[in-house]
Amino acid sequence: MAEHRYNPQEIEARWQEVWARERTWEVANESAGDGRGEAREGEEGPPAPKSYVLEMLPYPSGEPHIGHLKTYSVGDAIAHFHRRLGRRVLHPMGYDSFGLPAENHAIRTGVHPRVSIAESIESFRRQFHSWGISIDWSREFATSEPSYYRWTQWIFLELFRAGLAYRKEAAVKWCPKDQTVLANEQVDAEGRCERCGALVEVRQLEQWFLRITDYAERLLSDLDLIEWPEHVKTMQRNWIGRSEGAEVYFRCEELGIDYPVFTTRPDTLFGATFFVMAPEHPDVLRLAQGTEHEQEVREYVNRALNETNEERGNAEKPKTGVPLGRTVTNPVNGEQLPMYVADYVLMEYGTGAIMAVPAHDERDYAFARAFGLPIRRVIAPPDDPEVELPYTGDGVIVGSHPDFDGMPNREAIGAIVEWLDREGKGHASVNYRLRDWLISRQRYWGTPIPILYCESCGMVPVPVEQLPVELPDIDDYQPKGRSPLAAAEDWVMTTCPQCGGQARRETDTMDTFVDSSWYYLRYCDARNEHAAWDPAALREWMPVDQYIGGVEHAILHLMYARFFTKALADLGHVSFQEPFQALFTQGMVTKDGAKMSKSRGNVISPASIVERLGADTARSYILFVGPPDQDADWSDEGVEGVHRFLSRLWRLAADTAERAGSPTAEPAAAGAGEGADLELLRKAHWAIDKVSADLRRFAFNTAIAAVMELLNEGSRLRDSVDVRTLRFALATAASLLFPFAPHVSADAYDLLTGERVWEQPWPEADETLLERDSYELVCQVNGKVRDRVQASADASPQALKDLCRAAPNVRAHVDGREIVREVVVPGKLVNLVVR
RNA sequence: GCGGCGGUGGCGGAACGGUAGACGCGGGGCCCUCAAAAGGCCUUGCCCGAGAGGGCGUGUGGGUUCGACUCCCACCCGCCGCACCA
Numbered sequence: 001m002a003e004h005r006y007n008p009q010e011i012e013a014r015w016q017e018v019w020a021r022e023r024t025w026e027v028a029n030e031s032a033g034d035g036r037g038e039a040r041e042g043e044e045g046p047p048a049p050k051s052y053v054l055e056m057l058p059y060p061s062g063e064p065h066i067g068h069l070k071t072y073s074v075g076d077a078i079a080h081f082h083r084r085l086g087r088r089v090l091h092p093m094g095y096d097s098f099g100l101p102a103e104n105h106a107i108r109t110g111v112h113p114r115v116s117i118a119e120s121i122e123s124f125r126r127q128f129h130s131w132g133i134s135i136d137w138s139r140e141f142a143t144s145e146p147s148y149y150r151w152t153q154w155i156f157l158e159l160f161r162a163g164l165a166y167r168k169e170a171a172v173k174w175c176p177k178d179q180t181v182l183a184n185e186q187v188d189a190e191g192r193c194e195r196c197g198a199l200v201e202v203r204q205l206e207q208w209f210l211r212i213t214d215y216a217e218r219l220l221s222d223l224d225l226i227e228w229p230e231h232v233k234t235m236q237r238n239w240i241g242r243s244e245g246a247e248v249y250f251r252c253e254e255l256g257i258d259y260p261v262f263t264t265r266p267d268t269l270f271g272a273t274f275f276v277m278a279p280e281h282p283d284v285l286r287l288a289q290g291t292e293h294e295q296e297v298r299e300y301v302n303r304a305l306n307e308t309n310e311e312r313g314n315a316e317k318p319k320t321g322v323p324l325g326r327t328v329t330n331p332v333n334g335e336q337l338p339m340y341v342a343d344y345v346l347m348e349y350g351t352g353a354i355m356a357v358p359a360h361d362e363r364d365y366a367f368a369r370a371f372g373l374p375i376r377r378v379i380a381p382p383d384d385p386e387v388e389l390p391y392t393g394d395g396v397i398v399g400s401h402p403d404f405d406g407m408p409n410r411e412a413i414g415a416i417v418e419w420l421d422r423e424g425k426g427h428a429s430v431n432y433r434l435r436d437w438l439i440s441r442q443r444y445w446g447t448p449i450p451i452l453y454c455e456s457c458g459m460v461p462v463p464v465e466q467l468p469v470e471l472p473d474i475d476d477y478q479p480k481g482r483s484p485l486a487a488a489e490d491w492v493m494t495t496c497p498q499c500g501g502q503a504r505r506e507t508d509t510m511d512t513f514v515d516s517s518w519y520y521l522r523y524c525d526a527r528n529e530h531a532a533w534d535p536a537a538l539r540e541w542m543p544v545d546q547y548i549g550g551v552e553h554a555i556l557h558l559m560y561a562r563f564f565t566k567a568l569a570d571l572g573h574v575s576f577q578e579p580f581q582a583l584f585t586q587g588m589v590t591k592d593g594a595k596m597s598k599s600r601g602n603v604i605s606p607a608s609i610v611e612r613l614g615a616d617t618a619r620s621y622i623l624f625v626g627p628p629d630q631d632a633d634w635s636d637e638g639v640e641g642v643h644r645f646l647s648r649l650w651r652l653a654a655d656t657a658e659r660a661g662s663p664t665a666e667p668a669a670a671g672a673g674e675g676a677d678l679e680l681l682r683k684a685h686w687a688i689d690k691v692s693a694d695l696r697r698f699a700f701n702t703a704i705a706a707v708m709e710l711l712n713e714g715s716r717l718r719d720s721v722d723v724r725t726l727r728f729a730l731a732t733a734a735s736l737l738f739p740f741a742p743h744v745s746a747d748a749y750d751l752l753t754g755e756r757v758w759e760q761p762w763p764e765a766d767e768t769l770l771e772r773d774s775y776e777l778v779c780q781v782n783g784k785v786r787d788r789v790q791a792s793a794d795a796s797p798q799a800l801k802d803l804c805r806a807a808p809n810v811r812a813h814v815d816g817r818e819i820v821r822e823v824v825v826p827g828k829l830v831n832l833v834v835r
Numbered sequence: 836g837c838g839g840c841g842g843u844g845g846c847g848g849a850a851c852g853g854u855a856g857a858c859g860c861g862g863g864g865c866c867c868u869c870a871a872a873a874g875g876c877c878u879u880g881c882c883c884g885a886g887a888g889g890g891c892g893u894g895u896g897g898g899u900u901c902g903a904c905u906c907c908c909a910c911c912c913g914c915c916g917c918a919c920c921a
Contacts, residue, residue: 231839238838238917263921349920363919433920626848641859702849705858778854783902785854823901828853833901
């Protein structure tokens, strides 16, 4: 027998060439009329169902890392599985190519981002090919191409027209290092820039926002419609931060102004003893004006505004504040409450002003103690009226008003809100933590915002027929606190489409999250030059059936994309409410328990693994190492183990093909009805059943383990079975392994059967072979396993009891004692309960 | 503090309420070889025992059950998200 050696490099190059030449993974739109439905069985039946399998698009920076390998290994396994289940699968690829990293790289090296991005994209593309990922390359695009961002701009204008994109001055998060404004979501818990780690400052600037808050309620409630991991839904719910309560008006009589506050505890209104405003509140200085506290307030506000979020956000820090020298009226009892400014009140939540109830709020309590303010108990548990303050739990209303005293506080909330409403002093209200999305960036490498400022007409949207507003080439990307585009005078100066007069272009660009909020729509109709998409193409493919990506996008990208979809649905451009029907979030790949990073020197490059052991090994290992939704630690020994497995599979397949003579897809040897042949046949059908079930639940690790078991069994029985049975078992193993290790599987399958495995339907397990006619019956005494005996599958419960009682080691343990109960689980065990 | 997810051999991890530890790594022994690499075979939770077998074992303590890694209650530890959110 010839010496067969597994040569992944040769095998992988050969099959990749076939797939590229034949454009195997391309799917045409049915709306385009080419009708490559590829419905397999039953030509007259309904067309094959579609499946849109999508991995989050990569940011092309340098080379793909091991996390990319994991994402696309998962996605490709699903795509292949769906195809072989007979679905038409859309599995595209693109690049999220605008953004800060490319621009910062340009600043460092002087290489234009367009050039460095093109290099990175080429590297990504080459590696994705070398991994053998089944991509429809005909739909590829990069978000920095004018043919793409033209439509990003179009969507912006649609949002602008609908009032969902607007400009306002706001206290915004400013990164002093990157010299740009950031979205709230891009500032981490310590108040640092997500990208560069610099401490973020607050500045008052005119900025562009998208009105995502209009969608807070729908973004929250529609989470119930989608099959996403619970923890991702939870994160989104937390981020939206819905709370129910009331808005209540506190009037400052001296100035004649009503100040609304939001409270979740209207039941504690009678316990309010002071009133606090955020330092950013626009009225703070005005209120203090002319009072003895004016100077002190001014200083306090300045200090507070210059504090970092890190310093200010610390709940442990002692409460500080300054009196404003004014009072407001408590609407429920007419009391005058002293006003304060204090930094524990946040402008961005609620109304920027609060009623303070020190008896029942920990922060208000701390403030009241620090400033010697009265503390009035208005809620008490019935059994413990002297409960220690602050008390934030439930109880009954006390010392408030005869109408409410004695009422359980939960009930009182409704009654008090009703009363406020009647009196015109407040109303029920829902508040969200979610803020509008700040999308303007004072940077070069992004989608230009298609807006003009005309001296006479004011703010004017660029007419759609003039899109794209192309990003001009410039030499100096250095941020200077304004967009580098502002220096490109030729570009900035233009004419107003309304009056023909002079106009200046908006020089800010869009956050890259805007680009990635709709790319999944563009894939459906990627070459359309007349529209962002043909609605028929979206009807054909959307929503994405399976979305795959890192959990780090649980809030930002996934929330923005959902918002875009809903806004576009309201504008009549799409006909669905949610873009991603099912979501899978894969875990991180670590090395020695730590995140891979250049500084740690523990980076495993996918390219080096692919070069040394092959793409099939790299892909299979990353899926075999553990459940894909959990973090996995890379092990050099582990990857060798998977390589050994693929190698053994291929070698045995090659030997067997040679031994069996002409390749054929004939199911199995005619004489496979008994003995070792039957055993191996059964194992093959067991594996079909197991891998199919495991693929449906993303349990790739156990699916691969099942194929290993099948190979082990084939290997063990290789000389005891008919070669045709062995051929069938190995072809089955290759077929089942194809979604994970496509090249070696295609090759082995071809050697054994002469057929193309990807053109074969997914195998179906023969139910009759999943059942055995005899099995090992577990015999327990008092729940402990004492013996095992062979039992026939059709044995009656009584027969099983008899078998168990007769088992030698069972008899030793029963030993004359009384059997009080016999539990029979047919197919599994018998448990004798003895006394 | 609130919410989510976890805790199983030396390691990664398997286990519809029914044989705990599949599969792989690592370890030990052997075969092939002049030797090595590669490959193959056997073995491998811990303790007692020559063996048959027995005892103990899924973070801790209780509970439900003929039977619990799995379900319930209380707690401990770890990771992730949010957090002065009114």
